[in-house]
Amino acid sequence: MNKKLIILFAISIIFVSINNIFSFFNFLSPAQAQSVINLTQTGCQFIETEAKNYGYQPQKAVDCRQINQDSLAVREKGFKPINLKAGKYVFKVTNQNVPYELGFYLRGQGLSQAVLPRVSGGGLTTGKTIEYIADLKKGKYWISCPLNPTPDYPLIVN
Numbered sequence: 001m002n003k004k005l006i007i008l009f010a011i012s013i014i015f016v017s018i019n020n021i022f023s024f025f026n027f028l029s030p031a032q033a034q035s036v037i038n039l040t041q042t043g044c045q046f047i048e049t050e051a052k053n054y055g056y057q058p059q060k061a062v063d064c065r066q067i068n069q070d071s072l073a074v075r076e077k078g079f080k081p082i083n084l085k086a087g088k089y090v091f092k093v094t095n096q097n098v099p100y101e102l103g104f105y106l107r108g109q110g111l112s113q114a115v116l117p118r119v120s121g122g123g124l125t126t127g128k129t130i131e132y133i134a135d136l137k138k139g140k141y142w143i144s145c146p147l148n149p150t151p152d153y154p155l156i157v158n
Contacts, residue, residue, distance in 0.1 A: 034087040040094050041102050041124070041145055044068060049143070049153040051078025060100060064149050072151055081154040082143070084136060091132040091143075095124040103147045104132050106155065109140040122147060 040047045043056035044064035054071070058064045093104045102124035108116030119134045142152040 034089060035084075036090045036092055037082070037084075038092050038094070039104070039143070040096050041098060041148055041150070042096050043098055044148055045075075045150055046143070046145070046153060047096075049080055049082065050075060051080070058098070058148075061147060061149055068149065068151060075151065079151075079153055081156050084155065084157050086136055086138050086157050088135045089133070091119070091134065092129055093124060093132060094129040095126055097126060098148065099126055101125050101147060102145050104130070104143070105146055106132070106134060106141055106143045109142055109154075112139050116141065 038048070042053055043058040044067045045054060045056065047053050054075070056064070056067050058067065091104065091106065093102075095102045101122060103120065103122035104124070105120040107113050107118040107120075116137055116139045117134050119132045121130065121132060124130055136157045138157050141155040141157065143155050144150050144152045
């Protein structure tokens with residue numbers, strides 16, 4: 001590898017590490033947030049980001065992997081990006097009748113993962129709602145749940 005590539009890689013690792021430290025300690029309280037974004041997870045999907053609730057009834061995460069493999073090409077055409085202004089947000093994520101633990105994962109798309117805020121967590125058991133707090137900067141993000149698992153849904157901050 002050439003030296004420039006190694007240096008660029010090392011710098012991106014440092015930025016990701018610093019970003020993860022700040023995200024881990026979650027320095028914002030819900031009272032400091034600009035707005036609340038409600039997200040509902042059902043089997044294999046977030047309802048608010050798709051054209052409709054498909055009513056999937058997975059019993060375990062592996063069921064969603066097969067459902068997504070079979071349906072994603074069609075479903076992606078109906079994805080509705082979430083458009084926000086830069087600022088502080090509370091993402092209230094609810095597990096609506098999924099019989100296993102879920103989570104939430106918000107991160108930058110592509111190389112911007114190194115510099116954009118990242119929020120993640122689990123513990124979303126059936127019927128539970130958890131608040132995830134983020135101070136979003138301008139850029140393109142993905143939201144998903146690797147535990148459900150869901151597709152990556154676009155979130156755009158202007």
